Amino acid sequence: xxxxxxxxxxxxxxxxxxxxxxxxxxxxxxxxxxxxxxxxxxxxxxxxxxxxxxxxxxxxxxxxxxxxxxxxxxxxxxxxxxxxxxxxxxxxxxxxxxxxxxxxxxxxxxxxxxxxxxxxxxxxxxxxxxxxxxxxxxxxxxxxxxxxxxxxxxxxxxxxxxxxxxxxxxxxxxxxxxxxxxxxxxxxxxxxxxxxxxxxxxxxxxxxxxxxxxxxxxxxxxxxxxxxxxxxxxxxxxxxxxxxxxxxxxxxxxxxxxxxxxxxxxxxxxxxxxxxxxxxxxxxxxxxxxxxxxxxxxxxxxxxxxxxxxxxxxxxxxxxxxxxxxxx
Numbered sequence: 096x097x098x099x100x101x102x103x104x105x106x107x108x109x110x111x112x113x114x115x116x117x118x119x120x121x122x123x124x125x126x127x128x129x130x131x132x133x134x135x136x137x138x139x140x141x142x143x144x145x146x147x148x149x150x151x152x153x154x155x156x157x158x159x160x161x162x163x164x165x166x167x168x169x170x171x172x173x174x175x176x177x178x179x180x181x182x183x184x185x186x187x188x189x190x191x192x193x194x195x196x197x198x199x200x201x202x203x204x205x206x207x208x209x210x211x212x213x214x215x216x217x218x219x220x221x222x223x224x225x226x227x228x229x230x231x232x233x234x235x236x237x238x239x240x241x242x243x244x245x246x247x248x249x250x251x252x253x254x255x256x257x258x259x260x261x262x263x264x265x266x267x268x269x270x271x272x273x274x275x276x277x278x279x280x281x282x283x284x285x286x287x288x289x290x291x292x293x294x295x296x297x298x299x300x301x302x303x304x305x306x307x308x309x310x311x312x313x314x315x316x317x318x319x320x321x322x323x324x325x326x327x328x329x330x331x332x333x334x335x336x337x338x339x340x341x342x343x344x345x346x347x348x349x350x351x352x353x354x355x356x357x358x359x360x361x362x363x364x365x366x367x368x369x370x371x372x373x374x375x376x377x378x379x380x381x382x383x384x385x386x387x388x389x390x391x392x393x394x395x396x397x398x399x400x401x402x403x404x405x406x407x408x409x410x411x412x413x414x415x416x417x418x419x420x421x422x423x
Contacts, residue, residue, distance in 0.1 A: 111203070113400070125148060128199040132207075153181050181323040184326050188330060198331075200338070223282035225279065257306075257307050259304040316346070321353075333412065335410070337410075351387070
């Protein structure tokens with residue numbers, strides 16, 4: 096099957112900043128790539144359509160892997176699906192024939208459109224469903240957290256991972272409500288939160304930040320990002336590129352700090368630190384996006400979920416570039 100005729104992603108899925116992602120990844124003939132967050136297959140399908148390359152794809156959701164089988168079959172052995180967490184990508188890629196350096200890796204962080212739009216997964220407060228929120232099919236659910244955490248721990252979770260200013264009031268309301276019975280549904284929890292937090296001028300539903308916090312904690316999303324980025328950087332070939340799309344400040348902050356440090360842009364050492372006088376080794380990576388790229392008005396109008404997206408990218412240095420920088 097030719098690159099140009101690779102199938103489209105699953106219906107209903109709109110990959111965000113797709114043109115920018117492709118421009119930065121620059122898929123080439125014979126290249127080796129990784130989609131660390133397969134989801135609906137939007138980026139994977141576009142990469143495979145752009146060039147006759149090979150692509151590995153990871154997702155912790157068995158439903159996403161099952162959806163990808165049709166694309167894998169259509170691409171005649173060029174797409175290899177792996178079920179697992181991207182925080183374990185080194186182990187997943189160690190399976191033959193994935194071992195070796197990659198020419199490009201893309202991450203699309205956060206919950207997928209399919210997960211968000213399926214009430215039975217429990218991610219959204221816009222339709223009633225079980226209070227689940229697991230991207231995979233194992234581990235504690237959001238209901239487990241809501242019904243077992245102490246009030247202080249629950250408030251800390253909502254404030255830290257949801258940046259929710261009313262965290263203490265919401266936690267107190269949850270504790271009072273669960274005295275009459277466990278909280279089990281998304282609509283039930285959303286109503287409780289709306290009874291405590293008034294809508295603000297932003298128009299964002301009052302339950303948004305609390306649902307975000309619970310989802311991040313259930314899936315250990317920030318820990319996964321830290322582990323995944325570190326491993327991804329180690330798997331890039333010289334000239335290979337890492338492209339990351341994030342959707343909220345906590346994700347983007349981790350990505351920004353990681354890329355800055357990888358590119359030698361960390362804070363300068365103290366002038367009192369003798370180690371600061373030693374010459375620094377040349378950075379192993381170069382930043383491709385001095386500032387995060389954001390979707391334009393047309394894309395946001397066509398796909399409102401794109402409005403908070405931020406794209407950052409870096410490139411692994413070539414050995415010749417490192418030698419030139421040392422000689423300079």
